[in-house]
Amino acid sequence: MRWAAPYASAACLFCSAVQAASIEGYAFGDVPAEFLGEPVGQYVVNHVSARLIDIMCGVVPGRVVLGCTLDDGKNNRVIFVKEGLSPAVEAAVLIHEKAHLNGWEHG
Numbered sequence: 001m002r003w004a005a006p007y008a009s010a011a012c013l014f015c016s017a018v019q020a021a022s023i024e025g026y027a028f029g030d031v032p033a034e035f036l037g038e039p040v041g042q043y044v045v046n047h048v049s050a051r052l053i054d055i056m057c058g059v060v061p062g063r064v065v066l067g068c069t070l071d072d073g074k075n076n077r078v079i080f081v082k083e084g085l086s087p088a089v090e091a092a093v094l095i096h097e098k099a100h101l102n103g104w105e106h107g
């Protein structure tokens with residue numbers, strides 16, 4: 001978890017947050033190549049409402065949180081993705097979140 005407060009919360013190990021202006025360009029992520037790809041092991045992808053994104057991923061002022069990954073370190077791993085995203089945006093979110101499952105951390 002590398003967010004500075006108030007981004008950090010007990011329920012948010014890794015969060016994917018983008019500035020609203022960046023959504024259309026899918027200009028977030030910048031995932032290093034070594035963290036791309038399908039994670040090893042089990043995980044679940046849940047598509048949830050904006051309200052649940054706020055609860056599970058946290059609220060990031062000035063940004064739109066589209067998803068996050070929770071990993072308890074005991075092989076309970078869940079990706080939350082905001083429902084209703086376009087397929088391209090959702091794909092970008094999943095690339096980002098799967099990268100976290102692959103060990104990627106960002107500032």
Ligand SMILES: [Zn+2]
Pocket residue numbers: 014015016017096100106
């Ligand atoms: Zn992230």
